[in-house]
Amino acid sequence: MPNTQTALKSTLTYDDGVIEKIAGLAARNVEGVLALNGGMLSDITDRFRSQSDPTQGIDAEVGKKQVALDMNATVEYGKDIQRVFDQVTERVVRDIKNFTGLDVIELNLHINDVMSKRDWQEQAKGKPNSQHATETKQVQ
Template sequence: MTNSGEISTTTAPTTALDPAGGTPLAAAHERGRTTIADGVVEKIAGLAARDVGGVHAMGAGLARTLGAMRDRVPGGKSVTRGVKAEVGEKQAALDLDIVVEYGVSIVDVAQAVRENVISAVERMTGLEVVEVNIAIDDVKLPDDEDDLDASQRVQ
């Protein structure tokens, strides 16, 4: 108390909340550090991109062909094919290579992939996704054989 009758109070420092998950940001820093590997973000983004209608496959050319053969081996399926992530302490940037189905709007599919990937990564990791670059590498035509079918045929 002071001489003038004022009551002196101390307040606890306010803690900012993480907008993605509602977790206190300052408390997390005071009690330890969490690091998220690039591969974790790549898996989340790969699964989120594949959930969008109109996405036929992920990856470009040779990587897609080799991946199709690897997918035949039990436990060999790679959800990170076609995804590259750069993860910092608070932000992430992603590059995706996509093959779309013939007849879909590429602009609409790319926008839906971008929104789904950003939502999933930010929700699960608390990282801010600053950019999602999408490269459409091919269009799957109705009469094209899948890479998997071709790899099964060649023995």
């Protein structure tokens, strides 16, 4: 008797925004990361947002099995930036692998500013993405 059952063909894919969100949430939980932001244009659009955007400051290129990330961050003055970078890399790579099975093959972190936590909090008042980062830090 012939086998009438056909093989199931299935595919799992991720929108770039999903990977950016995972990376953003992971990076914001690293001590010393004050904010992920994309520079002047991002700051302008941030003024018009009413909710936080965990993908801000992150660009992802997602393939079938691999991910490449470019990230922009403001780091707390006085922190060891190399250590912050190492921890961001470790957490982002781990979380993306654990949640999606994808391998991060490239992660570029651009530090666009350093400031004291106090100065950053003062500057960030009322900005939705900065508020999200502040809340994340308080949970730790």
